[in-house]
Amino acid sequence: MATLADGIDEFLVTARNIVVTIERRLTDDPEGLFQDDLKQITRLKQRVQQLRPQVDDRRREAFNATVGRVEACFLALQHRRTSQTSTVPLAQEATGGRPRYVITREQLESLLSIGFNTRAIARLLNLSRRTVTNSIRQFGLQVRQKYSNVSDAELDAEVEALTRTNPNGIGYRACRVLLQNRGILVPFERVRLSLHRINPVAAAVRWGNSIQRRTYHASTPNAVWHIDGHHKLNRYKFIVHGGIDGYSHVITYLMLSDNNRAETVLRYFQEAASAYGLPSRVRMDEGVENIEVANYMNRQRGGGRGSVITGPSVHNQRIERLWVDVWHKCLSEFSVLFQSIAQHGLLSTDSTEDIFCLHFIFRRKIQEKLNAFVTYYNNHRLSSVSGRAGNTPNQLMARGVLTNLQAPTTGVRGILERPAGEVVRRMLPMSEHIDILSVDEKHRIRGEVMQSQDGLGVDSYLDARRRVRALIRARQN
Numbered sequence: 001m002a003t004l005a006d007g008i009d010e011f012l013v014t015a016r017n018i019v020v021t022i023e024r025r026l027t028d029d030p031e032g033l034f035q036d037d038l039k040q041i042t043r044l045k046q047r048v049q050q051l052r053p054q055v056d057d058r059r060r061e062a063f064n065a066t067v068g069r070v071e072a073c074f075l076a077l078q079h080r081r082t083s084q085t086s087t088v089p090l091a092q093e094a095t096g097g098r099p100r101y102v103i104t105r106e107q108l109e110s111l112l113s114i115g116f117n118t119r120a121i122a123r124l125l126n127l128s129r130r131t132v133t134n135s136i137r138q139f140g141l142q143v144r145q146k147y148s149n150v151s152d153a154e155l156d157a158e159v160e161a162l163t164r165t166n167p168n169g170i171g172y173r174a175c176r177v178l179l180q181n182r183g184i185l186v187p188f189e190r191v192r193l194s195l196h197r198i199n200p201v202a203a204a205v206r207w208g209n210s211i212q213r214r215t216y217h218a219s220t221p222n223a224v225w226h227i228d229g230h231h232k233l234n235r236y237k238f239i240v241h242g243g244i245d246g247y248s249h250v251i252t253y254l255m256l257s258d259n260n261r262a263e264t265v266l267r268y269f270q271e272a273a274s275a276y277g278l279p280s281r282v283r284m285d286e287g288v289e290n291i292e293v294a295n296y297m298n299r300q301r302g303g304g305r306g307s308v309i310t311g312p313s314v315h316n317q318r319i320e321r322l323w324v325d326v327w328h329k330c331l332s333e334f335s336v337l338f339q340s341i342a343q344h345g346l347l348s349t350d351s352t353e354d355i356f357c358l359h360f361i362f363r364r365k366i367q368e369k370l371n372a373f374v375t376y377y378n379n380h381r382l383s384s385v386s387g388r389a390g391n392t393p394n395q396l397m398a399r400g401v402l403t404n405l406q407a408p409t410t411g412v413r414g415i416l417e418r419p420a421g422e423v424v425r426r427m428l429p430m431s432e433h434i435d436i437l438s439v440d441e442k443h444r445i446r447g448e449v450m451q452s453q454d455g456l457g458v459d460s461y462l463d464a465r466r467r468v469r470a471l472i473r474a475r476q477n
Contacts, residue, residue, distance in 0.1 A: 019069045038077040103135045114394040124402045148184045159194045177376045218246035221400040222411030225279040226319035241268045248396035252276050254370045266292035277414035285313040330369045357464045361457050
């Protein structure tokens, strides 16, 4: 049976491990703001005070040494929070008395558009909730959108259409975001009940697929991006290049290409950096396709500071977890479709003509699917982020920037210094490296094929395949 002395010994070992971990983080990231660590060390201090009267003389010296390290970590974290966490600089207006803070319409619209309520906005701007509410009323803005007036039958029809385009199934949170993108806003409960009415078996199966995730920590937005390529459609010459912010989970880019060349990876990375700001560090695997990004980061951020972090793909946790969702919600249905076409003898991966036609028809479809997934993902509420659950990736990004304005880290400065503009999601020129037709021939065939386009794209592929083969034969003759 464990004694009190054994419990104190176990507590001292646990406390030392926690302190060592926090000390290492403070040393490795001098600019980081570790809110979760501050909460943990505060709880540890409380536990120390409870145990202090029960420590015997033999353990007193070790206990006091541990207490000293706990206090030092607590003070360091407190100092970092007070020196880095600040309010958003607001204009002040002279009123004859105390100056009145002026919140602009653009500031409020920006925060409301990504789902912050008045309480959250007041906390971010360090103002009273009444001041924020009065400003919202003054500009005639709405905090919450009114729910759409749709019947259960109409809602079921919309939800069923979404489940058809997502054959692997979607949860009620994802479904609500996708409905909102279509202009339909309904409570979570109605979406959940609708999914149960449409397919109760799938709803039950989703409950059994919960994932136990490991803890991951990044200090601020843009502290580290995780980038990688997805190759499960590589046999059809489709490669997906992606990047995700380690702190906020914001997908910075998710783009389709027909190659895995270093210059292509760099191009997508630079486009994302122009929209979200250049990150402080990038985590990637050691593949040759990443060498141009590594060189670019070392030029821009400097070498010898960990601007580029390399290692096995299986340890690139944030992006590897993202690929699970990308495959499940976007790419797997195209894999099944392409396999079905190939099994009927209508697609050969060894045929340049067939691969060209596949890209000619499906490349835009796949990219549109990826774009829709990015919009959903960046606006869905996270449930597994320690201390920040219930926020969307976009909200976490905004919150992290606003709380680091006065003493911004390298990554946050990259966000503040970026040129204004929307996220770039442009397609590469069609079949950039798989090209067997002239520009005029592609335009002519595209105009003819689109007239027979069906929902899946199979008829369009077969029509394009027939026309391209006829054109190639005519050239040879």
